[in-house]
Amino acid sequence: MTTLEAAGHEVRVSDLYAMNWKAVVDAADFGEHATDPLRVIPSSGGAYQAGALTPDVTAEQEKLLWADTIVFQFPMWWYTMPAILKGWVDRVFSFRFAYGVGVHDETRYGERFGEGTLHGRRAILSVTVGGPESHYTDRGINGPIEDLLFPIHHGILWYPGVEVLPPFVVYGTDSITGDAFERATKMWRERLLALETTEPIAFRRQNFGDYEIPSLRLKPGLELPGRTGFGLHVRG
Amino acid sequence: MTTLEAAGHEVRVSDLYAMNWKAVVDAADFGEHATDPLRVIPSSGGAYQAGALTPDVTAEQEKLLWADTIVFQFPMWWYTMPAILKGWVDRVFSFRFAYGVGVHDETRYGERFGEGTLHGRRAILSVTVGGPESHYTDRGINGPIEDLLFPIHHGILWYPGVEVLPPFVVYGTDSITGDAFERATKMWRERLLALETTEPIAFRRQNFGDYEIPSLRLKPGLELPGRTGFGLHVRG
Numbered sequence: 523m524t525t526l527e528a529a530g531h532e533v534r535v536s537d538l539y540a541m542n543w544k545a546v547v548d549a550a551d552f553g554e555h556a557t558d559p560l561r562v563i564p565s566s567g568g569a570y571q572a573g574a575l576t577p578d579v580t581a582e583q584e585k586l587l588w589a590d591t592i593v594f595q596f597p598m599w600w601y602t603m604p605a606i607l608k609g610w611v612d613r614v615f616s617f618r619f620a621y622g623v624g625v626h627d628e629t630r631y632g633e634r635f636g637e638g639t640l641h642g643r644r645a646i647l648s649v650t651v652g653g654p655e656s657h658y659t660d661r662g663i664n665g666p667i668e669d670l671l672f673p674i675h676h677g678i679l680w681y682p683g684v685e686v687l688p689p690f691v692v693y694g695t696d697s698i699t700g701d702a703f704e705r706a707t708k709m710w711r712e713r714l715l716a717l718e719t720t721e722p723i724a725f726r727r728q729n730f731g732d733y734e735i736p737s738l739r740l741k742p743g744l745e746l747p748g749r750t751g752f753g754l755h756v757r758g
Numbered sequence: 759m760t761t762l763e764a765a766g767h768e769v770r771v772s773d774l775y776a777m778n779w780k781a782v783v784d785a786a787d788f789g790e791h792a793t794d795p796l797r798v799i800p801s802s803g804g805a806y807q808a809g810a811l812t813p814d815v816t817a818e819q820e821k822l823l824w825a826d827t828i829v830f831q832f833p834m835w836w837y838t839m840p841a842i843l844k845g846w847v848d849r850v851f852s853f854r855f856a857y858g859v860g861v862h863d864e865t866r867y868g869e870r871f872g873e874g875t876l877h878g879r880r881a882i883l884s885v886t887v888g889g890p891e892s893h894y895t896d897r898g899i900n901g902p903i904e905d906l907l908f909p910i911h912h913g914i915l916w917y918p919g920v921e922v923l924p925p926f927v928v929y930g931t932d933s934i935t936g937d938a939f940e941r942a943t944k945m946w947r948e949r950l951l952a953l954e955t956t957e958p959i960a961f962r963r964q965n966f967g968d969y970e971i972p973s974l975r976l977k978p979g980l981e982l983p984g985r986t987g988f989g990l991h992v993r994g
Contacts, residue, residue: 539782539784543782545781545782545841545842545845546775546779546781546840546841546842546845547840547841547842548775563888563932599848600844600847600848600851600909600913600914601909601913601914602838602844602909603844604782604783604844604848605781605782605783605841605842605844605845605847605848606781606782606783606841606845608836608838608839608840608841608844609781609782609841609842609845611836611841612835612836612840612841615836635899652799654972654973656972656973656974656975657973657974659975660986660987661975661976661990662973662974662975662976663871663964663969663974663975663976663991664913664974665908665909665912665913665987665988665991666987669905669908669987669988670909670913672901673836673837673838673901673906673909676901677836677837677900677901677906678836678837696799728899733899736890736892737890737892737893737898738892738893738898738899738900739892739895739897739898739899740897740898740899748984748986750896750984750986750987751896751901751902751905751986751987751988751989752901752905752987753987754897755899755901
């Protein structure tokens, strides 16, 4: 934050613990728009379109629309984000705001994966990981870090249109020394100052010819040789 | 539950919404064992070893030790579990219970990935997914369902020793019809009655020769031809 402000940027911080962020989606999120029994999609969309989501959620949506760049800072817990941050996604990424946007026809399947409400913004994950880097490499027992982060990068951020920068990951934080901490801090400052010029991950856009619609399977032959799984959805 | 009890099984249910489950890890979870500032690993391990974790967490740990089979039922939200269930994992899977178990030496890197406190149990995920199945296939835009579930199957369940059965996934639940619902219900009953005889996913065990220690990289040549990423960690 200091680094960014010193470089002339405006910064707004959402410290979820300090905000005592409510992590769990329930009927109270949707007021009179909550269906009974609760069906989250129509309740969420109804409340959003009526401007009736709770003030904490509305404030976060406004911050997202205000920002040109979003930094997510979290520790990896059980190979993904802690519950409090997942609950921020579950509540802030409401129907008609983050999903259920745009028309579905023969050439477009909604505005998502490269289009959507948050198009024009970029994001970066800054993640601290307890274990050593080798455990997160191509042959590492936890799986490659880029695959572990894919559901966040592609499924949460690229989905509503956010361009995603390569993540900043600090390994071995359970036992980090003063020297390693200083090195990590210095590298993070450099990444922050390069946010505007860093090349995003080249995720494929959904509605621009790479996928069959509506099956949304990648068309044959587009992949790089030997690339499978999540890696198919990154251009060459 | 009815199906399992009719077949002679004892069942205990944890309905997290009905229990008003606290999703967020904080200092209150660890009482006098909480460090200040809060460091989750030592606080969690200290409280666990002193028998001083909160009663809600202790009750869930006891249920896990009591069970021979654990069924997780949840909707896929943003490509993983809802925050309330992630918060169950974050709080119940405490240090010295689910991780930080066993010695680390030249031949063993703790008891995990096939060994650990929950060894001898099996689990199955029952997941409802809004979108159609094609989006979750090998070439589907969301990525293959087995890769999306890998961080849960392998990273959360196999890690403390639980054998994981192939998941039960119902697609298209946003618009499911009566007929499709009946078919899904029938298939789920069949899966429940076959829990004891279903072959688990053949994840590799950490400490039995497949991995270099301590790098925990899969030894060269063990993979099936063409298999990469998460798939490396499943035997042929």
